[in-house]
Amino acid sequence: MSDVPAPAIHDLGGASRYRCSPVERDEAPPDDFGKRVDAIRQILAQKGFMTVDELRRGIESIPEAEYFTLTYYERWLTSISNLMVEKGVIPAEELR
Amino acid sequence: MSAPARPESVALLEKFVAALAARGLVTEQEIADRQASTDRASPEIGARMVARAWLDEGYRRLLLANGAAAAEQMGVSMAGAPPLGVLEDRPGLHHLVVCTLCSCYPRAVLGYPPHWYKSFEYRARAVREPRAVLAEWGTVLPPATQIRVVDSTADYRWMVLPMRPAGTEGWSEDQLTAIVTRDALVGVALPRLPVAAAAE
Numbered sequence: 001m002s003d004v005p006a007p008a009i010h011d012l013g014g015a016s017r018y019r020c021s022p023v024e025r026d027e028a029p030p031d032d033f034g035k036r037v038d039a040i041r042q043i044l045a046q047k048g049f050m051t052v053d054e055l056r057r058g059i060e061s062i063p064e065a066e067y068f069t070l071t072y073y074e075r076w077l078t079s080i081s082n083l084m085v086e087k088g089v090i091p092a093e094e095l096r
Numbered sequence: 097m098s099a100p101a102r103p104e105s106v107a108l109l110e111k112f113v114a115a116l117a118a119r120g121l122v123t124e125q126e127i128a129d130r131q132a133s134t135d136r137a138s139p140e141i142g143a144r145m146v147a148r149a150w151l152d153e154g155y156r157r158l159l160l161a162n163g164a165a166a167a168e169q170m171g172v173s174m175a176g177a178p179p180l181g182v183l184e185d186r187p188g189l190h191h192l193v194v195c196t197l198c199s200c201y202p203r204a205v206l207g208y209p210p211h212w213y214k215s216f217e218y219r220a221r222a223v224r225e226p227r228a229v230l231a232e233w234g235t236v237l238p239p240a241t242q243i244r245v246v247d248s249t250a251d252y253r254w255m256v257l258p259m260r261p262a263g264t265e266g267w268s269e270d271q272l273t274a275i276v277t278r279d280a281l282v283g284v285a286l287p288r289l290p291v292a293a294a295a296e
Contacts, residue, residue, distance in 0.1 A: 003180075005174070010197050010198060011196065012196055012197070012216055012219040012220045013194075013195060013220065013222075013223045013247070014196075014214075014220060014223050014224040015220040015291055016218075016220075016224075017220070018216055018217045018220035018221055019220075019221065019224070021133060021217045021221075022217065022232055023212050023215055023217045023218045023229060023232055023262075024211070024212060024215055024217065024222070025232075026098050026210070026211035026212055026215075027210055027211070027212075028211060029208055030208055031100060031255065033100070033101040033106060033109065034101075035131050035134070035135075036109060036113075036131070037109060038128060038131075038134060038208075039126075039127045039128075039130040039131040039134065040112075040116070040122060042130050042134070043122050043127065043130055043287075044116075044121075044122075045125055046176075047121070049121070052239065053250065054252050055242070056197075056198065056250060059198065061199075065292060067131040068216075070105075070213070071098060071099050071100075071101055071105075072098070072153055072199070072211075072214050073101065073182075074105045077105060077108060077109055077112070080112075081108065081112045084112075084115075084116070089119070089121070089293030090116065090117075090119065091110075091115075094114070094115040094118075095108060095111050095112060095115065095140070096111075
């Protein structure tokens with residue numbers, strides 16, 4: 001068993017830590033922040049600046065402590081903005 | 097309720113948009129247009145695909161063979177979207193869709209995924225204790241019914257073709273569409289007759 005690596009943080013299928021937690025039935029659509037992040041992601045993808053796999057890589061490499069405190073669309077924004085800096089599309093200074 | 101974005105994230109978003117806009121990469125108009133088109137996709141599209149499949153055997157075969165082509169027939173553009181697989185429930189077999197890794201969802205035909213679909217609890221538990229999760233939606237299946245849980249991925253999205261409920265004989269496509277909820281298309285619930293119709 002000990003040579004089985006721990007699953008990556010985003011790999012939550014079957015994770016026992018949530019065993020006793022009911023699913024919170026939040027039916028609200030994304031708020032304006034979420035919709036805006038989502039729209040920008042689609043535009044950047046359509047224009048060829050990023051792919052869904054790059055978005056995933058950016059989300060999945062968020063450090064564990066942050067991954068579980070950021071909201072869903074905050075994780076997206078983190079990934080997308082990091083990607084655009086990484087690719088030299090925008091300079092990091094403008095995000096500080 | 098999902099928590100609102102923190103002030104520092106809201107500030108980051110605006111700096112990010114400003115940096116992109118300064119280079120002519122996005123405009124506020126593009127963002128507004130994209131948001132409006134995303135808002136237009138709703139589970140009613142998926143519901144109508146199910147209703148049509150219940151009424152039209154040829155469409156049912158197309159839906160099961162190539163969900164994206166079946167969506168295109170409903171006037172939905174699937175350009176750039178990953179393939180859409182459709183899972184057919186039958187007596188003794190029920191399907192439930194999850195994305196354990198994040199939130200993959202057939203957005204073109206179901207709209208935005210609901211917050212719970214993206215929650216850590218749903219992602220973790222749907223594959224481990226699907227019956228307990230279904231029970232939270234009031235969905236209790238016979239013990240002999242097999243539950244097949246299918247993981248949507250970045251490269252392949254899934255939706256469920258539930259069984260047509262008894263008591264809907266002779267119903268129109270519109271009537272049938274109205275009883276297919278988003279939850280039924282994900283598999284956490286079953287299509288149900290309105291109480292008034294069931295009592296008739």
